[in-house]
Amino acid sequence: MNKVQEAIIEYISEFNDTLENPVDLSKGADSVLFGVDGTLDSVDFVSLVVDIEQMVEEKFGHLVDLTDSHAMSQKNSPFRTIGTLADYIEARLKEQSNG
Numbered sequence: 001m002n003k004v005q006e007a008i009i010e011y012i013s014e015f016n017d018t019l020e021n022p023v024d025l026s027k028g029a030d031s032v033l034f035g036v037d038g039t040l041d042s043v044d045f046v047s048l049v050v051d052i053e054q055m056v057e058e059k060f061g062h063l064v065d066l067t068d069s070h071a072m073s074q075k076n077s078p079f080r081t082i083g084t085l086a087d088y089i090e091a092r093l094k095e096q097s098n099g
Helices: 003-018 042-060 082-098
Strands: none
Touching: 003 042, 003 082, 042 082
């Protein structure tokens, strides 16, 4: 498991305490966040995304906008699982480092 995945799982484990239907973290990177089989409603999802943006900036020193047109135009949603979200964040961090 990479550092971004670890940070997301750690954050969601705390975030789960505020949820009526917590995210099942038993599958690690394959844990579903949003969409079919996801437990987050739209309000919780938006809150989680904003919080993860802040967490990424604090832990990794870069601001990553997860709600920009790039994220929303992906063929496969980067918000489906913890793994897809971590991969997307890593790609954006890499772009910033190379840019």
